[in-house]
Amino acid sequence: MPELPEVETVKKGLNELVKGCQIRRVEVLYSKMIDNVTADTFKRALTNKKILRIDRRGKYLLFRFNGQITMVSHLRMEGKYDVETEGAEPGKHTHVIFHLTDGRELRYNDSRKFGRMYLIHNGEEHTLSGLGTLGPEPTSDDLTFSYMKKIMNKSRGKIKPFLLNQSHIAGLGNIYTDEVLWMSKIHPEQQTNLISDDKIKLLRKNIIKEIKEAIKGHGTTVFSYKNAFGESGSFQNHLHVYHRDGQPCERCGTLIKKIRVAQRGTHFCPQCQKVVKVDND
DNA sequence: CGATATGTTGTGAG
DNA sequence: CCTCACAACATATC
Structure with a gap:
């Protein structure tokens, strides 16, 4: 059950593993995972996009893509990202698969299906109910x-x-x-x-x-x-x-x-x- | 089989 | 507006 430090650890891992990678195709196996747009819009928007970097805010992951697009991802209770080589055994709890152009797959696994993904234009973070009202980060600079x-x-x-x-x-x-x-x-x-x-x-x-x-x-x-x-x-x-x-x-x-x-x-x-x-x- | 566990939002009561 | 309780989400485990 990820809290902020776990999400930070995931962020660092993802930056080492998939930063700079391009997405060839997106599969959505459980469409309720995608919250603020349809699964079709989600897939279309991210196809052929490049992952510029992954940021974090609170317990939210922010995948930054070219074209001023951000995919917001909240793991909630059990969400996990795994990087597999293409064709690896699909997990029972795999709900979204990002096929990368280098022959690997970034998979979102979540046994509870509580996690959520959102698609926004950069700078529109405030339009999402949770992310938009987040308090300061628990660091000495931000939390005075x-x-x-x-x-x-x-x-x-x-x-x-x-x-x-x-x-x-x-x-x-x-x-x-x-x-x-x-x-x-x-x-x-x-x-x-x-x-x-x-x-x-x-x-x-x-x-x-x-x-x-x-x-x-x-x-x-x-x-x-x-x-x-x-x-x-x-x-x-x-x-x-x-x-x-x-x-x-x-x-x-x-x-x-x-x-x-x-x-x-x-x-x-x-x-x-x-x-x-x-x-x- | 029932209770419990975790994060978050939404809704409704006071 | 504030505060609280509770349902909902879906599943695993004790």
Whole structure:
């Protein structure tokens, strides 16, 4: 289940494998995968186009083509790109195949069929509902303390769903959200606007650090995530709370609890992470 | 067989 | 407008 670091890893892999390649033909085997245009329009628009490079914004991949065309791709839960030599055994979950002129195929595989692709003209990113409202990237340049303070002070909801909201900060998913809240000693159900400036600073620092380190480790993967090279992520060894319910907290030894917050499995240490009613530390 | 898991959008209630 | 819950998407796994 790719979050931002996994998508970044996929982006880098694709740039090494298919940047500069030309598409001879596109096959769409599951047309609901293509969201904002018909499968026919999609196929026609990309045929004979050259992949100039692949960019990333939040969890979105942006394939840049000549002719000012961008294919936007969101992997959602299980989407993967694989590069195969032509004629290789087609996977059971292969939904889109980009036949390249060099005899290889770029395939989109997705066992859940939740992923989506969109076709836009460059500069029209704002017309897509998710991409258009994305918050800043979780880097020290983009995610400033003053921005965090401003939006957090306006929010009366719980911090966990706040962080999962991609229009606040781009790229945090369920795993990293639990991790950064544990690192910052903030309860996932803490009311957002009651978090102190010191805690906001700490949270900001941890988000930036965690994402950066996860990218270095090729993305987490609790289960079985593989990048375009077929490498598993190595970051799973680094998880402190996610999927560790019943195990002792690394800081205080209290058993990690799992609860449901905003309909999502949520892991935290009941000793280190307390709800505070007033802004006081 | 039923519960659960994950990301996101859309819709409707309050 | 904000916040929340829930359905929907489709499938694998416990």
